[in-house]
Amino acid sequence: MQLHIISHSPYKNTTFTQALATATANDKLLLVDEGVYALTGVYKQQIQAHPTACFAIKEHLVLRGLPLDENAAELINFDTFVRLSLDAQHCLSWY
Amino acid sequence: MNCLFILRQSPYQGSLAREALDMALAFAAFDEHVQLLFLEDGVFQLLKNQDSDGLRIKNMEKSLAATGIYDINDIYVGADCLTMRGLSTDTLTIAAQAVEQEEIQQLIARADKVVSL
Numbered sequence: 099m100q101l102h103i104i105s106h107s108p109y110k111n112t113t114f115t116q117a118l119a120t121a122t123a124n125d126k127l128l129l130v131d132e133g134v135y136a137l138t139g140v141y142k143q144q145i146q147a148h149p150t151a152c153f154a155i156k157e158h159l160v161l162r163g164l165p166l167d168e169n170a171a172e173l174i175n176f177d178t179f180v181r182l183s184l185d186a187q188h189c190l191s192w193y
Numbered sequence: 194m195n196c197l198f199i200l201r202q203s204p205y206q207g208s209l210a211r212e213a214l215d216m217a218l219a220f221a222a223f224d225e226h227v228q229l230l231f232l233e234d235g236v237f238q239l240l241k242n243q244d245s246d247g248l249r250i251k252n253m254e255k256s257l258a259a260t261g262i263y264d265i266n267d268i269y270v271g272a273d274c275l276t277m278r279g280l281s282t283d284t285l286t287i288a289a290q291a292v293e294q295e296e297i298q299q300l301i302a303r304a305d306k307v308v309s310l
């Protein structure tokens with residue numbers, strides 16, 4: 099299992115799209131910082147349609163006033179973030 | 194003087210969004226006629242219920258509320274930018290008028306000064 103960490107807004111550049119294209123069904127996607135904006139609009143639908151399990155740091159959604167909607171991603175804290183990284187073979191940060 | 198600020202930065206990523214808004218408020222404090230136009234990820238500045246307590250940083254939503262005190266009433270937001278992000282004007286923290294591309298071009302053409310950040 100690879101952990102793909104996305105920290106950029108999908109509206110600003112193509113890193114989100116690149117990460118999603120690279121992730122397999124066994125991998126995990128983690129949205130942090132501005133990456134949590136992927137839980138809006140058309141990108142939310144892309145995540146829902148994609149077989150990769152998606153996680154997002156709850157605190158980063160709270161900061162930005164985004165709805166705490168668990169339909170597209172499981173909302174996690176920093177402890178779970180650490181556990182996910184330990185479980186993964188590689189952590190890929192998509193800059 | 195009619196000053197149009199085009200705000201395109203998302204909040205909390207660096208200080209650009211905050212600095213741009215502070216600049217607009219400063220212009221308004223000197224009795225310039227300030228207009229705000231939120232485009233691209235800048236529309237995320239307008240989301241309600243931003244809660245920065247957990248991360249101990251300054252809340253941008255509260256700064257936006259100050260626009261009323263500074264008599265900034267001409268607040269616009271790109272209609273397409275909202276739609277693309279699954280947002281609408283009734284979910285925003287301050288009253289903003291949704292504008293189409295043609296109206297954006299007119300806002301720019303009519304302004305004496307444009308600050309784009």
